Amino acid sequence: MKKVNDDQINKICLDYLNGVRCLDICKKRGIGKGTLHYYVNKYSLPKRGMKEGENHPAWKGGISKEPYCELWTDEFRERVRKFWGRRCGISSEQEGDRKLAVHHVSYYKDACCKVEEFNCAPNLFIALTTGWNTKVNHNRQYWEEMLTNYIMIWFNGECYL
Numbered sequence: 001m002k003k004v005n006d007d008q009i010n011k012i013c014l015d016y017l018n019g020v021r022c023l024d025i026c027k028k029r030g031i032g033k034g035t036l037h038y039y040v041n042k043y044s045l046p047k048r049g050m051k052e053g054e055n056h057p058a059w060k061g062g063i064s065k066e067p068y069c070e071l072w073t074d075e076f077r078e079r080v081r082k083f084w085g086r087r088c089g090i091s092s093e094q095e096g097d098r099k100l101a102v103h104h105v106s107y108y109k110d111a112c113c114k115v116e117e118f119n120c121a122p123n124l125f126i127a128l129t130t131g132w133n134t135k136v137n138h139n140r141q142y143w144e145e146m147l148t149n150y151i152m153i154w155f156n157g158e159c160y161l
Contacts, residue, residue, distance in 0.1 A: 004029075004031065004035065004039075008029060009039060011029065012025060012029050012031065012036065012039055013039060013043055013045060015028070015029070016036070016039075016040060016045055017045065019048075022036055066109055067109070067110075068109045068110070069109060069110040069111065069112040069113035070113060071112035071113055072109070072112055076102075076112070076160075077102040079160050080102045080125045080126070080127055080159070080160040081095065081099065081100050081102065081127045083127075083158075083159060083160045084100070084126065084127035084159075086100065086127070087100075087127070088100060088127060088128050088129045088132055089126040089127055089128060089147075089150075090126075090128060090132045090136075091129060091132060093129050095127075098130065100127040100128060100129060101127070101128050101129070101130055101133035102125055102126075102127055102128075103125065103126050103127075103128050103133055103136060103147075104124075104125060105124035105125060105126060105144060105147045105148055105151065105159075106124065106144060106148075107140055107144060111123070123157075123159070123160075124147065124148055124151050124152075124157070124159050125159050125160050126147055126151065126159060
């Protein structure tokens with residue numbers, strides 16, 4: 001993050017509070033978006049245009065609060081990561097300091113435990129970078145079909161055993 005003196009911080013905050021667009025503040029003050037957001041958070045400036053909860057376009061009815069299946073353990077997720085060779089199943093990017101996310105291809109958190117209840121291939125899991133894991137949570141129907149076909153065709157449905 002760029003070093004910013006107190007006078008610059010005051011100008012950044014005033015611009016923000018006066019409704020200047022974030023991109024314009026960044027250009028005008030020679031800072032990045034991350035620096036701007038750092039000061040917005042640090043000084044508890046009111047968030048603008050940030051939609052949360054039910055107002056967010058990606059809202060799915062609060063499913064993020066639903067519990068995972070009891071079989072969804074660290075050991076299980078490690079098996080999935082190991083199956084994929086500690087590489088992202090989409091980009092082949094290697095696992096680094098941060099562990100790869102393990103993604104339910106069917107999007108059901110209890111897919112491990114309730115196999116018979118789902119009309120899908122619930123046993124399909126893939127290791128993904130956090131960036132890809134975020135991307136596949138939009139347009140879910142497309143990604144479920146694409147990843148299911150990928151695993152079924154290239155791996156004969158095996159993805160973690």
